[in-house]
Amino acid sequence: MKPPRFQYEAPLTLDEALSRMAELGDGAKVIAGGQSLMPAMNMRLAAPEVLVDLRRLEALRGIRELPDGGIEAGALTTHATFERSELLQRRMPLIPAVMRFVAHPQIRNRGTIGGSLAHADPAAEWQAVCIALEATIVVASSQGRRRIKAVDFTQDVYATDLQAGELIVAIEFPAWPSTRRWGFEEVSRRMGDFAMTGVICTLDVDAGGRCTQARCVVFAATACPVVVDAAPGLLVGRVVNDTAIGAVADAARDAVQPMSDHHASAEYRKELVHALTSRVLRKALSS
Ligand SMILES: Cc1cc2nc3c(=O)[nH]c(=O)nc-3n(C[C@H](O)[C@H](O)[C@H](O)COP(=O)(O)OP(=O)(O)OC[C@H]3O[C@@H](n4cnc5c(N)ncnc54)[C@H](O)[C@@H]3O)c2cc1C
Numbered sequence: 001m002k003p004p005r006f007q008y009e010a011p012l013t014l015d016e017a018l019s020r021m022a023e024l025g026d027g028a029k030v031i032a033g034g035q036s037l038m039p040a041m042n043m044r045l046a047a048p049e050v051l052v053d054l055r056r057l058e059a060l061r062g063i064r065e066l067p068d069g070g071i072e073a074g075a076l077t078t079h080a081t082f083e084r085s086e087l088l089q090r091r092m093p094l095i096p097a098v099m100r101f102v103a104h105p106q107i108r109n110r111g112t113i114g115g116s117l118a119h120a121d122p123a124a125e126w127q128a129v130c131i132a133l134e135a136t137i138v139v140a141s142s143q144g145r146r147r148i149k150a151v152d153f154t155q156d157v158y159a160t161d162l163q164a165g166e167l168i169v170a171i172e173f174p175a176w177p178s179t180r181r182w183g184f185e186e187v188s189r190r191m192g193d194f195a196m197t198g199v200i201c202t203l204d205v206d207a208g209g210r211c212t213q214a215r216c217v218v219f220a221a222t223a224c225p226v227v228v229d230a231a232p233g234l235l236v237g238r239v240v241n242d243t244a245i246g247a248v249a250d251a252a253r254d255a256v257q258p259m260s261d262h263h264a265s266a267e268y269r270k271e272l273v274h275a276l277t278s279r280v281l282r283k284a285l286s287s
Helices: 014-027 037-042 079-084 086-091 094-099 105-110 113-119 125-132 230-235 242-255 266-286
Strands: 007-009 028-031 050-053 063-065 071-074 136-141 144-149 154-156 167-173 180-187 197-205 211-219
Touching: 014 028, 014 050, 014 136, 014 167, 028 037, 063 086, 071 086, 079 094, 079 105, 079 113, 086 094, 094 125, 094 180, 094 197, 113 125, 113 167, 125 197, 125 211, 180 266, 197 266, 211 230, 211 242, 211 266, 230 242, 242 266
Parallel strands: 007 050, 028 050
Antiparallel strands: 063 071, 071 167, 136 144, 136 167, 180 197, 197 211
16 A cells, blocks of 8 residues: 655754644654554555654664763664664663564664654553663653653553654663663564563562562553552562562552453453563573
């Protein structure tokens, strides 16, 4: 299928892009990697009058370390760049590991972190990664900038806190402590397909083997990723054992009200949440 007719613009600077977005209003859409928007346009699910291509905005590409040990990534950084980043292999190994599960190499070569977060597919790995790592999404408009916690950014299926005329410009990840361990698991029909359900956890474990921080995030089961609020209470301050892992898996299963669709029933997804939570916690402990 072919998209409906549209006017195409490719600004050279962020300021130019932001002022064009302000002038054009609802009739315009930005395009980054095009891996979600072009299929939607081809299927006539989206029909912007003007397409504002961000790909010339080199300032929005790349991954750099911040002075406090955190990481800042430009919104146009591709999934493949994260996957291959030596800096992240050393500093935040969870990110490259998860990227291998995002679609296929061709899509990872073009798709961007900003496009994925703005698109807000419930099964997208990026939303869950950003929430698990307590990232901040930096957005800009012709009026200025604002910073949004990842956990507040996604509001529903394909719905975010982005306001008209706003673009995601960067994502900031807080420093990764040396005591950090992590686990990631997802289930999809084939490698590269969207996940039916996935779980990410981070655990900080001190020299005595005691957990000092715990965060578990379930994604692709519900409209938005779910933080398992009970996890810190069940894990922090203790040496994590099978009983504690079982309790967190139970809590995770109770915390989600999954959707049923043609990929999986709600009941199956609940069982996946339980099984995957146990597995990611064990993986984290052995990492
Ligand atoms: C076959 C297939 C399989 C896939 N499998 C997976 C998968 O397993 N996991 C996964 O996470 N994703 C998957 N994807 C989606 C892929 O990751 C996309 O790259 C991503 O969702 C969108 O990124 P993009 O840069 O291509 O965005 P685009 O398609 O260019 O844009 C998507 C939306 O975001 C908006 N947008 C883009 N950039 C910005 C910005 N900086 N600020 C504000 N709004 C912006 C656009 O206006 C549009 O509404 C798959 C895609 C395909 C085609």
